[in-house]
Amino acid sequence: MPQTSKVPNHSSHGLSSQQDAVKDTQSLFADHMPTSMTDDILSEMGSVRNYREGLQTNAPLDQTHLAHDFSHIYTPAPALASSRYNRQMLIPSISLLGQQRISAARILIVGLGGLGSPASLYLAGAGVGKLGLLDDDDVELSNLHRQIVHREDSVKQGLPKVQSAKRACEELNGECKVVGHEMRLAVGGSDGAKVMEVFDGYDIVLDCTDNPATRYLISDLCVLLSKTLVSGAAQRLEGQVLLLNYAVPPAAASMDHTARAERGPCYRCVFPTPPSPDMVLSCGEIGILGPVVGTIGTLMASETLRLIVRGLEETRKPTMLLYNAWPADPRSMFRTIGLRGARKDCLACGKEDVLKEKGLKRITKDELVEGRVDYVAFCGVSEDVRILKSGERMSAQEFLHLTAREAGTENHQRVKRPVIVDTREPHEVEMGPKIGGSINIPLTKILRQGRSIEEMEALLLDGKHDSMLFVCQRGNDSQIAARKMLEARRQRYETKAESGADGVGTMNGEDSRIAFIGDIAGGFAAIEKVIRTSSVRPP
Amino acid sequence: MDEASPAHINITIEFTGGLEMLFDNIQTHKVSIPAKDDEGANVNVKSLIPWLCKNIMRDSRKELFVQEGSIRPGILVLINDADWELEGEDQYELKEGDNILFVSTLHGG
Ligand SMILES: [Zn+2]
Numbered sequence: 323m324p325q326t327s328k329v330p331n332h333s334s335h336g337l338s339s340q341q342d343a344v345k346d347t348q349s350l351f352a353d354h355m356p357t358s359m360t361d362d363i364l365s366e367m368g369s370v371r372n373y374r375e376g377l378q379t380n381a382p383l384d385q386t387h388l389a390h391d392f393s394h395i396y397t398p399a400p401a402l403a404s405s406r407y408n409r410q411m412l413i414p415s416i417s418l419l420g421q422q423r424i425s426a427a428r429i430l431i432v433g434l435g436g437l438g439s440p441a442s443l444y445l446a447g448a449g450v451g452k453l454g455l456l457d458d459d460d461v462e463l464s465n466l467h468r469q470i471v472h473r474e475d476s477v478k479q480g481l482p483k484v485q486s487a488k489r490a491c492e493e494l495n496g497e498c499k500v501v502g503h504e505m506r507l508a509v510g511g512s513d514g515a516k517v518m519e520v521f522d523g524y525d526i527v528l529d530c531t532d533n534p535a536t537r538y539l540i541s542d543l544c545v546l547l548s549k550t551l552v553s554g555a556a557q558r559l560e561g562q563v564l565l566l567n568y569a570v571p572p573a574a575a576s577m578d579h580t581a582r583a584e585r586g587p588c589y590r591c592v593f594p595t596p597p598s599p600d601m602v603l604s605c606g607e608i609g610i611l612g613p614v615v616g617t618i619g620t621l622m623a624s625e626t627l628r629l630i631v632r633g634l635e636e637t638r639k640p641t642m643l644l645y646n647a648w649p650a651d652p653r654s655m656f657r658t659i660g661l662r663g664a665r666k667d668c669l670a671c672g673k674e675d676v677l678k679e680k681g682l683k684r685i686t687k688d689e690l691v692e693g694r695v696d697y698v699a700f701c702g703v704s705e706d707v708r709i710l711k712s713g714e715r716m717s718a719q720e721f722l723h724l725t726a727r728e729a730g731t732e733n734h735q736r737v738k739r740p741v742i743v744d745t746r747e748p749h750e751v752e753m754g755p756k757i758g759g760s761i762n763i764p765l766t767k768i769l770r771q772g773r774s775i776e777e778m779e780a781l782l783l784d785g786k787h788d789s790m791l792f793v794c795q796r797g798n799d800s801q802i803a804a805r806k807m808l809e810a811r812r813q814r815y816e817t818k819a820e821s822g823a824d825g826v827g828t829m830n831g832e833d834s835r836i837a838f839i840g841d842i843a844g845g846f847a848a849i850e851k852v853i854r855t856s857s858v859r860p861p
Numbered sequence: 862m863d864e865a866s867p868a869h870i871n872i873t874i875e876f877t878g879g880l881e882m883l884f885d886n887i888q889t890h891k892v893s894i895p896a897k898d899d900e901g902a903n904v905n906v907k908s909l910i911p912w913l914c915k916n917i918m919r920d921s922r923k924e925l926f927v928q929e930g931s932i933r934p935g936i937l938v939l940i941n942d943a944d945w946e947l948e949g950e951d952q953y954e955l956k957e958g959d960n961i962l963f964v965s966t967l968h969g970g
Contacts, residue, residue: 557879
């Protein structure tokens with residue numbers, strides 16, 4: 323530690339640990355304070371030292387003094403101060419009271435994935451009184467790059483995430499009471515009452531889940547049970563954090579000093595209508611970088627500790643923090659945006675009379691518990707996209723058999739082959755299986771106003787092909803691409819048929835030279851399944 | 862008409878949460894937009910949206926950005942970093958130097 327010249331250096335003649343402590347304190351102050359202030363403190367400390375030195379020069383202490391009771395003049399430091407939490411208690415805004423609050427807090431983490439991992443570890447480490455962990459999933463190998471609470475060993479053992487995370491949190495801090503809730507977050511049947519009971523046992527809830535239906539359910543539960551919600555989300559290289567159902571300052575318009583704090587928005591207030599299911603992609607589909615989701619989970623833990631220490635009464639304007647790990651402009655890596663307040667016509671937290679005027683009713687506890695609020699239907703089922711008719715789709719089985727047969731045909735000349743268009747993005751093709759002879763035109767390119775349709779049309783009519791098959795990972799994008807191609811051709815031939823300038827058969831806008839345009843249902847996922855389960859070898 | 866009023870105003874349009882995918886994979890667009898809409902009214906956020914679709918969107922899936930004439934659910938519109946509902950929603954009249962940010966909600970965890 324650096325020392326100022328004002329500090330007498332005693333280190334040469336073996337100081338007692340107490341004197342060491344004084345010296346340390348001096349250096350600590352000296353490091354952080356303006357010189358004039360340091361001087362004052364140092365001279366004060368000098369007098370403390372002189373006093374003690376004075377004591378030491380007197381006669382040796384009478385041993386009987388040690389048996390005396392000093393409790394009327396001396397109170398020992400609270401045990402908590404010298405506990406494992408000492409370093410966070412040194413932060414003035416936490417101190418003893420803050421730690422006492424942390425030690426008494428009951429926190430529920432829903433979802434033990436990429437967000438829940440750091441959140442649970444930090445909150446266990448900080449010593450929250452009761453840490454609830456809720457999830458119904460098992461640990462998988464593909465989780466480990468970001469879900470740092472889990473270990474390879476948990477994958478080998480096929481452990482549920484709750485058990486795996488509970489073990490890690492307990493290993494980290496045996497003082498923290500970790501409660502596992504291995505259950506599906508669902509309502510209706512016996513689930514509703516159970517979920518309600520679990521949530522009611524906590525003060526603050528962290529939404530670390532990964533789909534809109536659960537996010538709305540968690541928010542509604544928190545509104546009904548008056549729990550503050552810390553919500554986080556991340557995908558690819560971006561993340562978002564927001565506090566919900568939280569005290570906000572009285573409306574700015576009201577200059578009334580007695581105005582009470584208001585309740586902030588809930589998830590429904592911010593997002594009254596869920597996004598369409600085809601806009602909602604999981605991390606398993608679009609990817610996520612470990613430290614990005616880790617940063618968001620860590621911020622959630624930090625927000626939670628602030629809520630615990632500062633108290634749930636403290637007001638704060640509704641905001642959302644945006645994080646972009648790889649921004650074009652480095653200044654926009656972190657950004658806080660101002661959100662609207664609570665909606666008076668919110669189905670979860672709105673005002674009864676305002677809702678009534680609109681012919682609406684607020685969601686009640688009973689409705690929720692009994693499963694009468696259908697979250698899955700509300701958010702839409704992200705079923706497989708059905709854009710093509712069944713006649714426009716070829717099964718993976720059929721595709722593999724046809725291709726295998728063709729390959730075995732001796733007279734290749736007579737068989738026209740399909741143009742196979744792989745609509746995955748280039749990086750997906752690179753990491754995935756491929757079909758021999760296929761061409762890669764990503765869906766985003768097909769959908770752009772560009773030349774890809776003309777390119778495909780030229781291939782289709784080059785005389786070597788009589789059909790076109792689109793393929794993607796799961797059979798969704800391929801349908802969109804096939805529909806786009808079919809539409810483009812229909813318009814083209816209808817126009818030609820109307821003008822009569824057409825040499826080819828164009829009955830009903832159809833092109834008689836082409837046998838089939840469609841996709842491989844289920845995409846590569848389905849093809850791989852057929853190959854795994856049948857004797858058909860890949861072409 | 863005010864003589865001093867310029868024909869175009871310069872604003873910044875930003876997309877996050879994957880929306881940039883629809884706009885040539887570019888997150889920040891500095892654009893110069895006509896100060897008046899087709900009817901001669903001052904350009905507001907409502908008339909900005911079709912302008913964006915026509916001029917900077919490079920993907921034909923408009924429905925991923927606009928549904929039934931307005932911004933699709935799950936997208937927050939921020940005017941100078943504040944929720945547009947605090948600023949008069951789509952009636953907000955754009956000014957030189959404004960920043961309009963479109964945030965698509967993330968769900969992953
Ligand atoms: Zn609400």
